[in-house]
Amino acid sequence: MKIKTTKTLHTRCNVCRSKHSTCKPSKENPDVCKYCFKKKLICVKYKPQYIEQEIVRLNQVVYEKDQEIKSLHKQLITFQLLKQQVESLFTIIELE
Numbered sequence: 001m002k003i004k005t006t007k008t009l010h011t012r013c014n015v016c017r018s019k020h021s022t023c024k025p026s027k028e029n030p031d032v033c034k035y036c037f038k039k040k041l042i043c044v045k046y047k048p049q050y051i052e053q054e055i056v057r058l059n060q061v062v063y064e065k066d067q068e069i070k071s072l073h074k075q076l077i078t079f080q081l082l083k084q085q086v087e088s089l090f091t092i093i094e095l096e
């Protein structure tokens with residue numbers, strides 16, 4: 001299945017997309033389309049391609065953070081072990 005990549009599909013706002021109607025910027029406010037302006041709706045335009053890219057990017061960020069957390073967790077365990085060793089060393093010193 002091929003996804004249509006016409007210019008209108010890319011520039012349609014969320015409302016027009018769901019209504020399957022044409023989306024054209026209003027004269028009064030170019031950031032808001034005619035339909036949204038008339039109905040006083042929030043006009044959000046986004047490109048599906050952009051959303052896909054954003055999802056890919058966010059997945060990458062999540063993966064990186066996950067790796068970071070794992071590595072930090074390892075470090076924490078190492079530090080805890082070190083702390084235990086230092087504490088046991090001090091008890092030995094105190095005993096002597």
Ligand SMILES: [Zn+2]
Nearest residue numbers: 013016023033
């Ligand atoms: Zn629209």
Ligand SMILES: [Zn+2]
Nearest residue numbers: 013033036043
């Ligand atoms: Zn709109």
